[in-house]
Amino acid sequence: MTEKFRTSHGTGVDRSSVINFTFNGKAYRGVAGDTLASALVANGVHLVGRSFKTHRPRGILTCGSEEPNAIIQLETGPRSEPNLRATQIELYEGLIAKSVNCWPSVNFDVLAVNGLASRLFVAGFYYKTFMDPKSMWMTVYEPMIRRMAGLGVLPREKDPDTYDHMNEFCEVMVIGAGPAGLAAALAAGKSGARVVLCDEQVEFGGSLLNSKEIIDGRPALEWVASAVAELEAMDNVRLLKRANAFGYYDHNYITVHERRTDHFGPGAKPELARHRVWHFRAKQVVLATGSHERPLVFADNDRPGIMLAASGQAYANRYGALPGKRGVVFTNNDSAYRVAIDLVDAGMAIPMVIDLREVADGELPNVARQKGIEVVTGAGIVATEGRKRLKAIEIAQISSDGEKITGAKRRIECDTILMSGGWNPAVHLFSQSIGKLRYDEEKACFLPNISSQKERTVGACKGTFDLQSALEEGMAAGALAAQDSGFGKGKAPAAPKAIVVVEKPLKAIWVVPTDHPVGQGPRKHFVDYQHDVTAADIMLAAREGMHSVEHMKRFTTTGMATDQGKLSNVNGLAILSAQLGKAIPQVGTTTFRPPYTPVTFGALAGRGINGDLADPVRRTPMYSWHLEHGATFEPVGQWQRAWYYPKAGEDMHAAVTRESKALRDGVGILDASTLGKIDIQGKDAAQFLNMIYTNAWLKLPVGSCRYGFMLKEDGMVFDDGVTSRLGENHFHMTTTTGGAAGVLDWLEEYLQTEWPDLEVYCTSVTEEWSTLSIGGPKARELLEELAPEMDFSNEAFPFMTWREGDVAGVPARVFRISFTGDLSYEINVRNWHGLHMWEKCMELGAKYDITPYGTETMHVLRAEKGFVIIGQDTDGTQTPQDLGMDWIIAKSKADFIGRRSFVREDTKRSDRKQLVGLMTENPKEVLAEGAQLTYERVNPTPAPMVGHVTSAYWSPNLDHSIAMAMVKDGHNRMGQWIYAHDRGKVTKVKIVSPVFYDQKGERRDG
Amino acid sequence: MVDNFRRSIIANKAEAMINGSVTGDNGVVLTEIPFLAQVNIRGNCEDKKFVAGVKSATGLAVPTTPNSYVSKGDLTIFWLSPDEWQVIGPVDAQNDLVAKLRDALSGQHVAVIDVSGNRTALELSGAQARNVMKKGCRLDMDPQSFAPGQVVQTRVAKAPVILQMVDDKPVFRMFVRPSFAEYLVDWLLDAMSEYRYSA
Known part of the structure; x- marks a missing residue:
């Protein structure tokens, strides 16, 4: 295919460097410096797309980012990209492009039949047509509208590029x-x-x-x-x-x-x-x-071959590509005369400039006349012909108010209109x-x-x-x-000298009349090309009460396409204001919002588009061991925690069953490094904790540990953990994994705003310490081997105490606390010793068949004991009493955060939702977490919901399914049967104590 | 005494850091400096006894200009907040530092905490280091705004770090929590990749 419209000029292209490309399946040639649009213009291709609603043939309108018509799907496969503007795509060898909004092809578009029914597609068409029934919004209407609109196709494959x-x-x-x-x-x-x-x-x-x-x-x-x-x-x-x-x-x-x-x-x-x-x-x-140059709104102003004047000038001057063989310029201002002059100089026939103004006597019109161009003033284009390319126009004199045709029509054959309605x-x-x-x-x-x-x-x-x-x-x-900004003296350097040409004012005629009133007859005055909005649509919107420009925009969708109305907005609101009989400033503009032009999601995501880099993955020092030993991982916030360690052939159920039994029968080891840890010291540290926690802290001996609840001011539990007294004025607090940062903020807030007189410093040491929890009846034997110099007897090292010493050759703090109910020790070592300690435990524990277990087994074991997990069994609306833990509130204390809320009627009600255990009638049936609960099997609609299941597991140690739940008035309903509902399935369950296993607590001492 | 039991949490990344670094005049090099001594101090710098105590233990006056640090010999003190500082020292110096500081500050309302394991240090250096930092950090990294003597608490990519401008070669040092270290190394190596071609 030769470039029939390429001239020997073109300041921005290198004609000696040929580039081959494909557009809508056909091969073309362009040259270095071309955009896809300029190469198409050089090849005489103007039909580049179909309009959004009525699928009218559309041509290249501009040469820049404001282009509404030449919307392209570039390339194929994973790098394919929809909705690019041909005017911005730089040509490269082998480029493959096609139009987005046509099927099966731009030359033969099935949906162009919509054009015949275009009377249906008036302003507000979608709102009016696709309203009822509501059930069809997503299932029928949306896919249908999308297929009709056909705004490009997203690739299904992963994006191979980086951003x-x-x-x-x-x-x-x-x-x-x-x-x-x-x-x-x-x-x-x-x-x-x-x-x-x-x-x-x-x-x-x-x-x-x-x-x-x-x-x-x-x-x-x-x-x-x-x-x-x-x-x-x-x-x-x-x-x-x-x-x-x-x-x-x-x-x-x-x-x-x-x-x-x-x-x-x-x-x-x-x-x-x-x-x-x-x-x-x-x-x-x-x-x-x-x-941006503004289009003129005239009858059938959307045929391929109709182009903005300065864009036509750009194609000729910069790219050496003539917009057509024979064109007319249609303008309301002087600037378009420059276009006429340049195009004539470039070799295009421009027989005529049609000027809406009655007088055109500026410098540029006079130069145009000298070039032999006929200047017709006080006139407009009132009709155009040609389906896939402009063939002819009709011009006529129009009244000075721009309302009607005053003279006879004159037909002129041409393939191009270069229009200018002024500049925005x-x-x-x-x-x-x-x-x-x-x-x-x-x-x-x-x-x-x-x-x-x-x-x-x-x-x-x-x-x-x-x-x-x-x-x-x-x-x-x-x-x-x-x-x-602090540089220089503000003196402007001398500007270079340009040639000054005085331009005469323009004349705004927002809608050029035709032989029928606007909106009647076959001709259409397009305002928004990309969204097919006509002047008649805007007038209809005004008649239907859309008097605000924001309402008009949404009703007609003017300016809502991917071009964001760069060309259409001012024309649209001018037509609206004329219809309303108001001045343009009174109507105002719609809001301009980012992005100015579309930005790819990849660019916005940046490096985050690729796997792990999207969000931090936090790893403990033992992560590499877990990985090597086949652990599956569970995200806990940003942390990746070992979930369970399946052996060959094991599924999750089998692995968790094995791990759960191993701890109860022998010894298990858990990586608990993610627990939040805060160092608290100062002479008022004990008093501070006494206010933060609900229980008593002043008399906790050095060397001892205590479990505590923190409440918000409303009396609701928001975090829990064990805090240990390291010295008279020195404590080591632990928090939940997810609550670590929030608790430190909470402590600082109270220290800085409520109790600045307290001498206390809080410092995060979460990652200073790596934590290994070793539990089970054989835990003591293992610890004795790890730390021969430490006495692990119940007498010397009782439950809820901690000791410091050398463990496996490194300094450690050992806390005797238990989240499983069994004998258990938490070894804390410096982060960089965590892996060594883990490996040593595995090595020395081999003879006890030490079993690493993950968070799933931890959940099962603690649920067997009825220990709550803050954030799973609670949601910020539970008091300690709701959780059946009245004992953790020190009645004797004068104050602590949340205390005053316990005198509120709402917290004293007996029918609050309370933590209970649930046992299913069928021992093998594990409830769904989140299942809703009712007192009765059959319920009226809406059913009276009385609570929900918060935790549910198979308990291998009880050989029975267990669950924890929040149930209204649950504490008074022990032994009663209620019903759990999971997507239509109803399960009969009995309310029981949440402590399912070792209710006397005999196992914690080993 | 050499501690044979300690292991860097990103020991597995050592080779990737060597391969991902670009030497030469237009390069950028990423390395880990593990196991540095780090001691957090809380106290009141308007109290002369506190300032004197820190000085006697470290030879340095705590910096009071926000986001600055001071160095002498092998010790550096970061300003972290109006009542918080961090002493950075050589490997294995933490026990001695803690003992000296606690001794010098005894009886005062202070906290001296060994946090040597709480963060590890990554160093990014070379002509392209500043560009790599600009990809991940929202602060002004140009020399007129971020110069040797400054240290800030910010984010690089999505990892919280204490970021020290070591010198204007440039050398940036990021103190990052161990749990974020592998993510940050992966992120930085990815951000450095374009310079492997242009070096």
Whole structure:
């Protein structure tokens, strides 16, 4: 396929470097420097997609990130990406692209039949049609709408690329590298401040890349090249191309999405992160984001071949690709005359400019006339023809109020319309920064008005559309921004000299009339191309009561497609305001939200997209041993804890049964290193604990341990653990694994805000200590071998005491505490000795058949004893009394946190949900955790729920299933039968004591 | 006496750190410095007796500028909060340090706690080290903002660390809880991967 529309010019392409690509299954040739869109234009391909609702053929409309029509699925397989804009895809050898919104092909689209029924697809169509029945929302309507819309396909495979983030700080951040942005960066850079200049395009230069401006008597691109070279030579300046600033947040925090490798082709640079999100924190910001040309809203303004004027100019000047053979320019302002002139110079036939203004006597219209172009003023395009490509137009004189046709229609054959409805400054980032806009009547657009952050706006983004002023504004703003951030004296360097061309004001006619009133007859006036919203839809929305611009937006979906309404929003609200008879500023704009252009999820995830790096995996010092010995792991918060250790052929049930019996019969070992640990010291430490815990602490002897509950002020249990007295003024507290950080915060909060007079210091030592819990009747024998110098007799080392000494050659603290009910010791050694201690226990324990057990067996064993797990059996709404643990409240204490709540009526009720044990009628049946409980088997609807199962296991030691539950009035209902419900299954259960095993507690002394 | 029983929690990562590091002028090197002595001190730096006590035990006055550290010989003291400091010393120095500090501060309202096992140290150095830090840390890592003499408590990736700017070669030292160490090493090696190609 030859490039029929390629000229010999094109400042941004290298015609000698050919690139082959495939679009919608057909092979084409482009050249280096092309975008996919420019290569298609060069090949005469304008039909690139189908519209969202009615599947009308659509063509390339723009040359930038605002493109609503040329929406592409790029590549296939795991690297396939939907919804990219052809105008931003850089061509590379072998590129494969297709249109997203057509089936089976862009040339023959089955759903184009929707176009015949387009009267159905009016504003609010989805809301009105897909309302009832509700049950069909997700099952029928949504999949149907998705298939019809066909907005691309996500790959199913894992993303093979990497992504990363970079955090940077700078004094001056300049966004946009057009003339104003380059000038600002130069001025700021010279001050020595850290300057960042980013631009979404492939090259710096902004609008200068597309035009034929002259600066300092030379082509503007030469000035751009020297400016870039000057910036590159500055060590304090960072330049980012292909980098789209997509979010502007508080404190001048700006996020930028950089596409680093896409232009090399998929997978070409595996060593580099494909996309990078930059997080910039800038002292001062200069917004030089330019402007978007505005489409004109006229009859059937969406045919392929209809293009924004300056985009057509860009294709010709920059890419050497003519938009067509014969085109007309349709405008309401002077800027489009420059396009007509350039296109004629580039070799395209432009017989006519149609100008909505009654008079066009500016410099540029006069040059156009001298080129032989017919200028028809006071006229508009009132009809277009051609399905897959524009064939002809009809023009007519229109009334000066823009309401109706006043003259005869004239038909002109052409394949291209280059339209310009004026310019919308790209105020998106300014608006995201919470800057306030104002409406400028003369320029017919919204302009930045009041800044909310340390920010300046320059150039076209500020409504400064002439080049000389933009350059001067940039220089001044760059110098001042640097000065305000502490660099330089604020003096702007001299701006280079551009040729000043005075442009006459535009005339806003928001809807160009046709031969029928808008909304009647066959012709459509498109406002939002991507979402198929017409002027008639907006008028209907207003008639149906959508008077707020936010309501109109949602009702019609104007601006809600992936282009976020860059082209449609101002036209849409102008039509709404006319319909309401209000001025545009009274109607206002919708809210501008990040992202400015779509950002891939991979980029947002960064390195986190790959496996383990998504979130920390916390490992104990013995993790490697567990792994080598076949443990399965259970996530507990970020920790990976050994869950159980299956032997060959064992399933979880078999492994847990074996582990549970091994501890009761011999000796078991558990890695309990994840327990929270806090060192508490100071002369008031005991008094402090006395207030934190519900029980009495003042008289706990040095060398002893005590179990305690912590309550919140409302009297509800929030953490538990054993705390040991290391010295008169020194304690070692343990907390639950998940509660460690929260408990330390709690202690600090009370010390700092309520009791600053107490002399107490709390320090986290969770990871200083690695903890091994050794339990079972043979635990003592093993400990005696590990620490021959320590006396482990019941007399010398009784339950709830601790000793310090040498264990297996390293210093250790040994606590005689038990979470299993059996004789048990917890050995604490320094983190880096944990693995050694574990290995030594396994070595010396071999003769007792020592069995490592995981968290699942730990849960079973503690449940056999009715020991609660905070967070599993409790949920922050249980008092100690609810848990049947009245004994842990010291009645004699004057105060402790939560005490006053026990006099509340609600905590005194006897029918609160209380912790009980449950035994199933069928001993083999294990209840589902979370199963709801009722007193009766058959219940009215809604059923009176009286509680739920909190823990349920198979107990190998009892040969019976056991469960713990919270049951209303449970303590008074011992022995009663109630019913557990699990997804329709009803199980009869008996309320019993939660202590199922060794109720007399005879096993803890071995 | 050599402690033959201690083991670094990331001993399994030693080879990966060597292979993942990039030597040369444009490189970045990641290493672990295990088993350093670390002693946490709580106290009141407005109390002259406290300052004098720490000085007599360590030869150093506790730093009072937030996020700063002081060094002399092989000892360094980090400022961690208005009433919290951490002494970093050479391997096996912790028992001696704790004894000296407790002795010098006896009778005062202080806490002196051996936390040598509570964190291990990772060192990232080389010309690209600053760029690697910028990928994971949200603070300003440029030399004018983070210079030798500064230490901050922050996150690198999602791991909480005490981050010390050792010198401007640059060398960064991250004191990380052992449980996070393997995650952090994996994360850093992944972040360093692009420099293996450009070195």
